[in-house]
Each structure stands twice: as C-alpha cells, then as structure tokens.
Amino acid sequence: MESLIAAFWSGNYSPHGYCLFWQPQLVWTHVVADTLIALSYFSIPWALIALVRRRRDLGFDWMFWCFALFILACGMTHLMGIVTLFSPQYGVEALVKLVTAGASLATAALLWVRLPALVRLPSAEKLKEANNELAAMVEQRDAALAELQNEVVQRENVEAALLQAQKLEAVGQLTGGIAHDFNNLLQAIAGNLELIARRPDDADRVIRWTSSALDAVERGRQLTGQLLAFSSKQRLDVKSVRLAELIGGMAGLIERAVAPLSRVRLERIDPVWNVQTDALQLELAVLNLAFNARDAMPEGGVLTISAELRSGKVAADLPPGDYVALTVADTGTGMPPEVRARAVEPFFSTKGVGKGTGMGLSMAFGVMRQSGGTLLIDSEAGRGTAITLVLPLATVPPRRDVQDDAARDERISLSTLKVALVDDDPQVRASLAETLHTAGAMVEEASDGAAGVALVQSKRFDVLVVDFAMPELSGNEVAEQVAAIDAGLPVILITGFADSAKLDAMTSPNVTVLRKPFESQELLRKIRDVARR
Incomplete structure (x- = not known):
C-alpha cells in the first residue's frame, strides 16, 4: 500500500501531454477547454453567494453553500488537468478529486434527504393563487372595518340621542316642582313690587323690598340655568370639579326630585375634595339616582347623600389610587339579587311601560367609567339601596371665576x-x-x-x-x-x-x-x- 501511495509522488511518470504525442492542436484544445470549464465553474459559486446574500428569505441556503463548494472543487479538477499536461502532478490531482468526491457525495445525500420538502414548495401558479386569496381577504377585512366604523358612529349617535332623551325626561319629571318654585318666585317679585308701588316714599323699605325681589330673580336665574344646562346638548368634558359646591348647588333640584313625600339629608362633604369628571353629567347622574330613590319610596322616606375619601384598591375594576366615593342612599324597597345583577343594563327597568327609560343607572355607570371611576350598588330587598359613584380624586384644583363683590356697588x-x-x-x-x-x-x-x-x-x-x-x-x-x-x-x-x-x-x-x-x-x-x- 505504501509503495502504491509512494508511486503517486515518485515523479517517474510522464506528463499527460506525452500521451497526446505533444501534438499542439490536441494539447491546446485541452488547455483552452479546461480553462473555460474551470472559469465557468469558478463563476457559479460567486453567483450562488450573491443570490443567497440578496435573497435571505430563500429556504435551504445551506444547500446553495454545499453546491458552491462542489462546483468549486470541480473547477479545481479541470485546472489540475491543465497542470498534468505539462507536469506529472498526479498525486495533487488525486487529492483534488478526493475533495470533489466528498463534496459531491455530501451535496447529493443532503439533496435527497430534503427532496420532499423541496417538492412541497409552492409553484408560481400556487403563489399567484395564494396572493389572490390574500388580496380577497384584505378586501373583506377592509369592508368589515368600514362597516364596524359605521356601526361605531351609529352607536355614538344613538347614545347621544339617549343621553339627550334622559336629560329631557329628568326635566319633565321636575316640571311640577319647577312650576311651584316659579310661582313662588313670581309671587315674591309681584308682592315686593306692589309694596314699592304703595309706599314709594319709604326709602328704607323700598331698598329692602327691591333687594328681596332681586333675590327672587337670582333664584329664578339659577333654576333656569340648571334646566338649560340639562336640556342642552353637551359633550363629556372631564375636568376637576368641586364636589361640595356641585352637590350643594343642586340641593334644591334634589329636594324637588323626591318631593313631596320624602326628604333629603345632605351630609357634609369636605370642600377640599375635587373630583375628575364632567360636572353636568355628574349632576344628571345624581338627579336620576334621586328619581330612582323617590320611586323606591312610594310611602316616603329619607334620601341621604354623603361622600368619603377612599384609597388603594377600592374596586375590582379600578387601579389602586385615591378616589372620592359619593353615595346616594334611600330607605326604599331595595332590589332583589336578580334585579341588582342587571341594574346597569341599558333599557332594563322594573317600573313598567311609560314610567322610565331604563337608562338612568346605565348612563350614570357610563359617565363614571369615562371619568376613570365606577359605580357600586349595595341593595337588599326591603332594606333600601345605596348607589356609590366612585370618582378619581383630582390632582389639580378647579378653575374659579373670581368676581369682585364691590363691583355691584x-x-x-x-x-x-x-x-x-x-x-x-x-x-x-x-x-x-x-x-x-x-x-x-x-x-x-x-x-x-x-x-x-x-x-x-x-x-x-x-x-x-x-x-x-x-x-x-x-x-x-x-x-x-x-x-x-x-x-x-x-x-x-x-x-x-x-x-x-x-x-x-x-x-x-x-x-x-x-x-x-x-x-x-x-x-x-x-x-x-x-x-x-
């Protein structure tokens, strides 16, 4: 064996050109052909490398590298064919062929192993088909998205209309009490004007009667202002609100809402508690809760409004933080569990046809959620109901319009x-x-x-x-x-x-x-x- 290997390197063999009788046309034909074949083989790996680098999305890139090595080795064998024409370097040629054989075997084996996966690669027709299906799916998605956007707009319009209807219903429920109040105001104004007409020379009394009439006008202006605020179309405007001032300012409306059989008890609310909400929507929510309390106390009772500061995890659906809990509690009939579970559902009402829209609690809950808070219900049949409006504590004080009282004089x-x-x-x-x-x-x-x-x-x-x-x-x-x-x-x-x-x-x-x-x-x-x- 050693003698056989040694024979390859002995140098005693004749170059391959000797076998061709050193005929120039034969020798140079071999040289030119092997040179062209070698150059072609050497160019193919560079093309494969450029393809793999530019198309990194192609699968099986390792196969391209194996094929490039195989082609490069083939090119080397043709170069060695040129060398052996003139020099008997048959040992080196044998090594080059061994490398070529190894590369070809590895490439062939890997190709056969991966052939099923290659066969499964989609054809151009299938890719075009898949692309058409994808385009159709995109078109369907866009149509569904446009339909969804249209439904969202319609839902917002319906919600706005329902909110307006709820406001007008609240104004309607207050009509009797408002008529009574306006008659009282007109009576106060008319009475004071008659007194002034009878005693115009009594300056001190005229001043007092005039002041009384102007006070009645001011109370009327506040009342009409509240009614216009309720009935007008307003977008939710969440900002810092003074809770104590808001509840105190609508005390008259709340009393009229539960009159004449029930009475209202307002517990002190800390004036430093400012909440983040829409003032008008919070007033409407409290007023609707007062209406619900009135209906739940047909024989009369007490409506209590109170507030407390709560911190931490105050409700399951709220993040930890600082909140003010405004509670509207009545001594009425209360709710059984099945009613309490559905109380905030839109249009759900136990009052019967024509006695309510079923939107009061639902809209109050919606306002709380948009304000970053929530609504909690604590009720039991025969033991009254307590509705708690949980609102975020405002981090900035509300803006206050400063008026100079001296300007009146x-x-x-x-x-x-x-x-x-x-x-x-x-x-x-x-x-x-x-x-x-x-x-x-x-x-x-x-x-x-x-x-x-x-x-x-x-x-x-x-x-x-x-x-x-x-x-x-x-x-x-x-x-x-x-x-x-x-x-x-x-x-x-x-x-x-x-x-x-x-x-x-x-x-x-x-x-x-x-x-x-x-x-x-x-x-x-x-x-x-x-x-x-």
Missing part, C-alpha cells in the same frame, strides 16, 4: 356713549333704555332686527345692544349684517335662549354674549368695557 358712567338698542319686547326694551339713560348714555331704540340694521346704517354708534331671539331677523343675523356695515362696532348679544350651538357659532371677536336675566350693573360694565371711544 360700582358707579358706572356711560356719558358721551351712543348706544343702539334693539329688542322686540317693549317692556324689556323700555327697562334697558331707562337703565342706559340713567348711566348717562345716549340711546336710540329699534323694535326689530331690520330696524336695528337701518339704525346702524344711518348713524355712528359706540356699541350695539341686540336681543338674540327675535322674529324674522335674529340677533346673530343682525350682528352679521352690521359687521358688513361697520366692522369695528362692538355688539352685545343679550339672550335667554337655550340654543347654545347657534351662540357658540358666533365667533366674531366684536360680539359679546350676555345671558338673561342679568343685573343692570353687569350690562353697564359690559358696555363700558367693549365700547369704542
């Missing part, structure tokens, strides 16, 4: 000012004109919108005071036409109208809104502040 002079006054109500117009004359203003009046526009066209004024709700030509339309005539004329729009959308649409910087009823000093102050000199 401030003497305001409007001397030299020319005021155009437009109002279709002759009594209101006469009262406003007298107030402006008393302050020293020069006033010219118009009884409708068209006359007001003509008045502004005829003369130059320092300010225009116009009523919002008038027939034919409304106050905002007068303001728009006047702006085209005199762009710099300040306009004060006075209104008791509830259409907040139209009022909000008045975006002109020259227009100021003043809501009725207002004190004369407030009107004079507005005119003084906006009038041009």
Whole structure:
C-alpha cells in the first residue's frame, strides 16, 4: 500500500501531454477547454453567494453553500488537468478529486434527504393563487372595518340621542316642582313690587323690598340655568370639579326630585375634595339616582347623600389610587339579587311601560367609567339601596371665576356713549333704555332686527345692544349684517335662549354674549368695557 501511495509522488511518470504525442492542436484544445470549464465553474459559486446574500428569505441556503463548494472543487479538477499536461502532478490531482468526491457525495445525500420538502414548495401558479386569496381577504377585512366604523358612529349617535332623551325626561319629571318654585318666585317679585308701588316714599323699605325681589330673580336665574344646562346638548368634558359646591348647588333640584313625600339629608362633604369628571353629567347622574330613590319610596322616606375619601384598591375594576366615593342612599324597597345583577343594563327597568327609560343607572355607570371611576350598588330587598359613584380624586384644583363683590356697588358712567338698542319686547326694551339713560348714555331704540340694521346704517354708534331671539331677523343675523356695515362696532348679544350651538357659532371677536336675566350693573360694565371711544 505504501509503495502504491509512494508511486503517486515518485515523479517517474510522464506528463499527460506525452500521451497526446505533444501534438499542439490536441494539447491546446485541452488547455483552452479546461480553462473555460474551470472559469465557468469558478463563476457559479460567486453567483450562488450573491443570490443567497440578496435573497435571505430563500429556504435551504445551506444547500446553495454545499453546491458552491462542489462546483468549486470541480473547477479545481479541470485546472489540475491543465497542470498534468505539462507536469506529472498526479498525486495533487488525486487529492483534488478526493475533495470533489466528498463534496459531491455530501451535496447529493443532503439533496435527497430534503427532496420532499423541496417538492412541497409552492409553484408560481400556487403563489399567484395564494396572493389572490390574500388580496380577497384584505378586501373583506377592509369592508368589515368600514362597516364596524359605521356601526361605531351609529352607536355614538344613538347614545347621544339617549343621553339627550334622559336629560329631557329628568326635566319633565321636575316640571311640577319647577312650576311651584316659579310661582313662588313670581309671587315674591309681584308682592315686593306692589309694596314699592304703595309706599314709594319709604326709602328704607323700598331698598329692602327691591333687594328681596332681586333675590327672587337670582333664584329664578339659577333654576333656569340648571334646566338649560340639562336640556342642552353637551359633550363629556372631564375636568376637576368641586364636589361640595356641585352637590350643594343642586340641593334644591334634589329636594324637588323626591318631593313631596320624602326628604333629603345632605351630609357634609369636605370642600377640599375635587373630583375628575364632567360636572353636568355628574349632576344628571345624581338627579336620576334621586328619581330612582323617590320611586323606591312610594310611602316616603329619607334620601341621604354623603361622600368619603377612599384609597388603594377600592374596586375590582379600578387601579389602586385615591378616589372620592359619593353615595346616594334611600330607605326604599331595595332590589332583589336578580334585579341588582342587571341594574346597569341599558333599557332594563322594573317600573313598567311609560314610567322610565331604563337608562338612568346605565348612563350614570357610563359617565363614571369615562371619568376613570365606577359605580357600586349595595341593595337588599326591603332594606333600601345605596348607589356609590366612585370618582378619581383630582390632582389639580378647579378653575374659579373670581368676581369682585364691590363691583355691584360700582358707579358706572356711560356719558358721551351712543348706544343702539334693539329688542322686540317693549317692556324689556323700555327697562334697558331707562337703565342706559340713567348711566348717562345716549340711546336710540329699534323694535326689530331690520330696524336695528337701518339704525346702524344711518348713524355712528359706540356699541350695539341686540336681543338674540327675535322674529324674522335674529340677533346673530343682525350682528352679521352690521359687521358688513361697520366692522369695528362692538355688539352685545343679550339672550335667554337655550340654543347654545347657534351662540357658540358666533365667533366674531366684536360680539359679546350676555345671558338673561342679568343685573343692570353687569350690562353697564359690559358696555363700558367693549365700547369704542
């Protein structure tokens, strides 16, 4: 064996060219052919390497590397064929062929092993088919998404309509109590005016009677303001709210909600507790809870409203934190377990047809969730119900509008000012004109919108005071036409109208809104502040 191996390296053999009789045409044919074959073989691995590096998504990249090694070894055998034409390096040629044989065997074995997986690779037609199916699925998904978005918009519209209906239902349930309160207010105003008419020379008593009448007007303004807030369309505006002030401010509404058989007990709420919620929606939620309590106490009872600070994990569906728990508890009939389990479901009601929408608790729960809180129910048949509204403790104090009480007694002079006054109500117009004359203003009046526009066209004024709700030509339309005539004329729009959308649409910087009823000093102050000199 050793002698056989040694024979390969002995160098006693003749070069391969000797076998070709050193005929030039044969020798150079072999040289050129082997050179071309070797160069081709050497170029193929570089092409495979470039393919693998650029298409990293291709599977079986290890097979490309094995094939590249095999082709490279084949190219080396052809180079050795050129060498052995001139030099008998048959031992080196044998080693190169052994490497080539090893690479070819490994590549062939691996190829046969992986052949089933290669066969399963999808064809171009199948890939095109799959791509078409995927495109169809994407189109179906987009259509489903568009349908879902449309359903979401419809649901939001329905929820907004239901919220508005719930507000109006609350106002409707308060009608009797409100009529009673307004009659009392009118009686107070009329009684004091009659006393003033009988004893106009008694200055001290006139001042007292006037103050009493103005107090009645103020109570009426607060009541109408609450009703307009409830009935108007509002988006949820979550911000810091003073809980004690909010509950205290609506105490009258709550008492009317449970009157006449039941009474209300308001426990002290710490004035430093501010909660994160929408003030109007919280008022509506509490008012609806009061209605539910009234219905649960047909023979009368006590409605108790209290609050406490809770910290940590206060409810299963809330993260740990600081919360204020506002509890509205009654001494009524309570709820059995099956009713309590469904109490916050929309449209679920035990009151019977025409006696409720079944949305009160559901909407209160929704407001709590949007505020970052929740609603808890503690009730048992025959032992009353306690509804707890859990609200996040606000981290920032609410904004407060600071008013200077001394401004009520401030003497305001409007001397030299020319005021155009437009109002279709002759009594209101006469009262406003007298107030402006008393302050020293020069006033010219118009009884409708068209006359007001003509008045502004005829003369130059320092300010225009116009009523919002008038027939034919409304106050905002007068303001728009006047702006085209005199762009710099300040306009004060006075209104008791509830259409907040139209009022909000008045975006002109020259227009100021003043809501009725207002004190004369407030009107004079507005005119003084906006009038041009």
